[in-house]
Amino acid sequence: MSECTKFQELISSAVDNEISDADKEALEAHLAECEACRRVYEAFSAISGAAADSLAEVPKNFKENTMSLVMSEASRPKGVKRFLNLYGRYTALAAVLAVIIIGGKSVTGNMFRMGNSAPAPDMNTASAEAAMDGVDPSMLSSRGNANSIAAENKLVELDEAAEAENDMETAPAAAGAEYDYATSENSYKSSFEAPSFADSNAVKKPLNHEELGYKQSFCAICTIEGVLPSQLTELDPVRSEDGETHYEISVELFYELDAEGAFSSIFYEDGAAETALVIYTAEP
Amino acid sequence: MTREEEAEIIKRVLSGEAEAFEPLVEANQTLVYNLALKMLANPEDAYDMAQEAFLKAFRSLSGFKMQSSFSSWLYRITANICLDFLRKNKRRQETPLTVSDGEDEERELELPDYRYNPETELERKELRAALDKAVAALSAEQRSVFLLREINGLSYAEISSCLELDIGTVKSRLFRARSNLAKLIGRSGNFS
Numbered sequence: 034m035s036e037c038t039k040f041q042e043l044i045s046s047a048v049d050n051e052i053s054d055a056d057k058e059a060l061e062a063h064l065a066e067c068e069a070c071r072r073v074y075e076a077f078s079a080i081s082g083a084a085a086d087s088l089a090e091v092p093k094n095f096k097e098n099t100m101s102l103v104m105s106e107a108s109r110p111k112g113v114k115r116f117l118n119l120y121g122r123y124t125a126l127a128a129v130l131a132v133i134i135i136g137g138k139s140v141t142g143n144m145f146r147m148g149n150s151a152p153a154p155d156m157n158t159a160s161a162e163a164a165m166d167g168v169d170p171s172m173l174s175s176r177g178n179a180n181s182i183a184a185e186n187k188l189v190e191l192d193e194a195a196e197a198e199n200d201m202e203t204a205p206a207a208a209g210a211e212y213d214y215a216t217s218e219n220s221y222k223s224s225f226e227a228p229s230f231a232d233s234n235a236v237k238k239p240l241n242h243e244e245l246g247y248k249q250s251f252c253a254i255c256t257i258e259g260v261l262p263s264q265l266t267e268l269d270p271v272r273s274e275d276g277e278t279h280y281e282i283s284v285e286l287f288y289e290l291d292a293e294g295a296f297s298s299i300f301y302e303d304g305a306a307e308t309a310l311v312i313y314t315a316e317p
Numbered sequence: 318m319t320r321e322e323e324a325e326i327i328k329r330v331l332s333g334e335a336e337a338f339e340p341l342v343e344a345n346q347t348l349v350y351n352l353a354l355k356m357l358a359n360p361e362d363a364y365d366m367a368q369e370a371f372l373k374a375f376r377s378l379s380g381f382k383m384q385s386s387f388s389s390w391l392y393r394i395t396a397n398i399c400l401d402f403l404r405k406n407k408r409r410q411e412t413p414l415t416v417s418d419g420e421d422e423e424r425e426l427e428l429p430d431y432r433y434n435p436e437t438e439l440e441r442k443e444l445r446a447a448l449d450k451a452v453a454a455l456s457a458e459q460r461s462v463f464l465l466r467e468i469n470g471l472s473y474a475e476i477s478s479c480l481e482l483d484i485g486t487v488k489s490r491l492f493r494a495r496s497n498l499a500k501l502i503g504r505s506g507n508f509s
Contacts, residue, residue, distance in 0.1 A: 041426055041492070041496075042488065042489070042492045045488065045491050045492040045495055046473075046488060048495075049466060049473070049491070051472070051473050051488075069427060069428070072428045073426055073428055073499070076428055076495075076499040076502075076503075077495045077499065079435070079444065080448060080467075080495055080498050080499065080502070081467060083441070083444045083445050083448045084448060084452075084463075084467035084468065085467060085468075086441070086445060087445040087448065087449065088347060088348075088351050088468070089350070089351055089354055090347075091346045091347050091350045092350075092360075092364060095346055095350065095364065095367070095368070096339070096342050096343060096346055098368065099342050099346075099368050099371050099372070100336070100338070100339055100342060102368065102372055103335055103338050103342075103371070103372065103375050104335055104336065106335075106372060106375060106376065107333075107335035107375075108335075
C-alpha cells in the first residue's frame with residue numbers, strides 16, 4: 034500500500050471526525066505536501082456537504098397513514114395468526130398466497146402460469162381475507178393500483194422459482210407451456226431418498242502419523258479397501274503387516290486418486306507435508 | 318427529542334396508548350424516509366419500506382433496550398428492511414452505471430482537478446443531483462454505510478452496531494463509497 038493510499042483512507046475518517054490526534058497531525062503534514070491528496074480531501078468534504086444538504090421532503094400523508102396502520106395494528110387481538118402484513122403493495126401478494134394455501138390445487142393450476150399472462154389477483158378475495166382477519170379492507174393499500182402490478186410481478190417470480198425447484202423433474206422446457214403442478218408434485222416427492230447412515234465400513238476415529246508409528250507427518254492419511262488402484266500396484270509399499278499395506282504417495286497422486294474416488298476415507302493432517310499415506314486392505 | 322422524552326413516550330405506548338407513538342413518527346420520518354429513498358432510489362418503494370420500518374418498530378417496541386437512541390435503533394430497522402428488499406428485488410431494480418467494487422484494489426485515488434466546491438446555487442444543485450445518481454450506483458453495502466453516516470449522522474460505532482460489521486469494515490466501506498462517488502461525479506462532467 035503506498036503512502037497516499039494510507040493517507041486517503043485517513044482522509045475519509047478525518048471528514049467524519051473519527052480520527053486520532055496523532056493521525057490527524059500526520060495527515061495534515063502530508064496534505065501540506067501532496068496535491069493529489071488535497072484534491073481527495075476536497076472531494077470527500079464536498080460530497081459530505083452535498084449529501085447532508087439533499088434531504089427530500091416526506092410526502093404529506095406519510096405520518097397520518099403510518100399512524101392509521103399503527104392504530105389498526107394496536108387494535109388487532111393479540112395472538113391471532115396473520116397472513117397479511119399491513120404495508121403497501123405487498124399486501125396483495127400476501128393475500129394471494131393466503132388464497133393459494135387455503136384454496137389448494139385448483140387455485141394453483143391457474144395461478145402458476147408461465148409468462149406474463151398471469152391475471153391480476155382478485156382484490157375481492159383479498160378484501161374478504163382482510164375482513165376475516167379483522168382488518169379494514171380499505172387499509173390494504175394506500176398506494177392505489179400499484180398492488181396488482183407488483184403482485185403480478187411476484188407471481189412471475191414465484192413461478193420461476195417453482196420452475197427452478199422442479200427443474201430435475203418433468204417440468205416442460207418450452208416457454209409458454211402451462212405447467213401442471215398437480216401431476217409433477219408427486220413425482221418430485223418420490224425421487225427424494227434419505228441417505229442411509231448405516232455405513233459399517235466407515236472408519237470413525239481420525240488417524241495420525243504418530244499413532245501409526247511414523248516420524249513424519251502426512252498431508253493426508255487415506256484408506257483403500259478391496260481393489261488396489263493400478264497406480265499403486267507398481268509402487269513398493271513402506272509397510273505390510275496384519276493384512277494392511279501402507280504406501281507413501283506424492284500429493285499429486287493423492288489428488289489423482291481422490292478425483293477417481295479411490296479412497297474410502299481421508300483424514301487430513303498436515304497441509305504442508307509433501308506426501309500422503311495410503312492404507313490398503315484387501316477386504317473391508 | 319431527549320432520551321428522557323423518548324423513554325416516557327415508549328413507556329406510554331407499551332402501556333397501551335398506541336396514539337402516543339405519533340411524536341416518534343413525527344420526529345424521525347424525514348431521516349427514515351430519506352434513508353429508504355436513497356437506499357432504494359424509488360419514492361414508492363421508499364414510502365412503503367419507511368412505513369414498514371415504523372410498524373416494525375411499533376411491534377417490537379418491548380424489545381428496544383434503550384442502549385442506543387430510539388432513532389439509531391429505528392435506522393437499523395430501516396437499513397435492514399431496505400437491504401432485504403434490495404436482495405429480494407434485484408430484478409426490479411434499475412441497474413445504472415455499475416461501479417466496480419474493487420475490494421482488492423489498493424491503488425491510491427487520483428482525481429482530476431475538478432472544482433468540487435460549488436460556489437453558485439446552480440452548481441450546488443448540480444452537485445446534489447450528480448450525487449444522488451452516483452449514490453444509486455453504489456453497491457448496497459457501500460450505499461448503506463454511506464447513508465447511515467451522511468444522512469442519519471451515525472458514528473462509526475453506531476453504524477458498526479446497526480449493520481453488524483466491525484469498525485474496520487465500516488471505515489473501509491466508507492472510504493470506497495466516497496472514492497467511487499468522487500469518480501462517478503467527476504465522470505459525469507459536471508465540473509469539467
